[in-house]
Amino acid sequence: MAGPQEDEKRNRILDAALGKFAAYGFARTSMADIAEAAEMSRPALYQYFANKEDIFRAMLERILEAAAEKAIAALQSESDMEAQLDGFLQRWTGDLTEQMRSTEHGDDLVEAKTGYAKPVSDAVNGRIRRALHKHLASAGADDPGAAVDLLLLAPLGFKYDDPTTARFRKRLQSLAASVAASVS
Amino acid sequence: MAGPQEDEKRNRILDAALGKFAAYGFARTSMADIAEAAEMSRPALYQYFANKEDIFRAMLERILEAAAEKAIAALQSESDMEAQLDGFLQRWTGDLTEQMRSTEHGDDLVEAKTGYAKPVSDAVNGRIRRALHKHLASAGADDPGAAVDLLLLAPLGFKYDDPTTARFRKRLQSLAASVAASVS
């Protein structure tokens, strides 16, 4: 169980899993599929992950962590509040939903967030929420909590109406502008 | 087929249908259930409506029309923009979702809106959207279209997060405040 070697294999498995889950969805992807794509035998997978759910959870965590990293970085950029919020939304909600919807079965990610992968999703969401709240509060917002809710929840409505097109991105931009205006 | 008499019966059927659909959902409600609640025989229903879907559609139309009426009236009230928008949202999104969620099977309404009842839903949504757009434009909004989108779509996100509690109402209020601020 050497550290770097094991991480390499774990990542190979997660890469393979992402491809298969995206193509077939969680239910229709077998451990055999993942093993083949990762170029190892099926039993070997069980030395790195407990089961299929565990693989999915780890994969989701990797995706969410990366998006959160970029989104929070956008808040720290040298520009005005509107641009910062827009950058944040584009990284967090925009890129993520695009990634989900560009493949079949992106819905599985959403489902999982309310199921066994909820702890993972909740943890990252908490980080996002805290960073955003702090940023708005230090900018002197009247009610930072309400602004955070609006920024994080409104995009769900946009997505429901139209999950794919450029209009979604445009609406994120309008949202950033509106919140920025009501903060200052 | 005297006018007023027929309307009376139609309304009695729709009242009965609302109760049953709310309790059992669309699929689990039979024409016999509705007939019994409306105190008439099952075949009689077919003299006023073509079939079960037709009843459901008419029922949904009645609910949506009534809510739209109140919401649009709120826009005309004598107060500032924030209060008008808040009143609008509370009538339209607030009251409607509360009505749906206070009963079992409110989900059927949402489903139907994307199915055979889509024309009904689209028509009322169009009315709402036009009234809101006109109101915001005449108040001098920069981009009325974007504001309308935000006002109508953001609540879907709120609902997704928490369909029932007072927090939902509170968020509608924050939304109204934010949009009102960015309009002026």
Next chain:
DNA sequence: TTCTGACACTCTAGGCAGAGAGTGTCAGCT
């Protein structure tokens, strides 16, 4: 150690048949 072939187990998909419920539409009663 690191991994694999093989095993036992569960679980879902699918086909099939019968029963029952529910729909829509008559001819005929009031």
Next chain:
DNA sequence: AGCTGACACTCTCTGCCTAGAGTGTCAGAA
């Protein structure tokens, strides 16, 4: 006319079975 009892039809639900796929875990090879 307005309405109902009765009818034929469809369609879903249920139980039951079988075949097959997929999972997780060994003992033992490399």
